[in-house]
Amino acid sequence: MAERGDPGSMRLDRFLWFVRLAKTRSAAQTIAAHSRLRIDGRAIDRAHAQVRIGNILTFLYNDRVRVIRVAALPTRRGPAPEAQRCYEELGENASHQAASD
Structure with a gap:
């Protein structure tokens, strides 16, 4: 769901x-x-x-650095599989996830 102003963005905390x-x-x-x-x-x-599709977010999360690319702006807080389609893991974390899948 887009915020007031720019229909192609949403607040960081909501994302x-x-x-x-x-x-x-x-x-x-x-x-x-x-x-x-x-x-x-x-x-x-x-x-x-504001967060837009294509942005790269880097932040500390559970004592590790997460790097994600925004793939889509969600319209709601849905189930985990739906939520995970809205971003893509980048860097070291992505290779760890791929190895465990």
């Missing part, structure tokens, strides 16, 4: 919550404000930063 990278919206806000999150290499310290 993290909708794609199940955060259990609650407040946890997503904490990740955005305190995890040294970067969007396309630019440091972000606010939950209302």
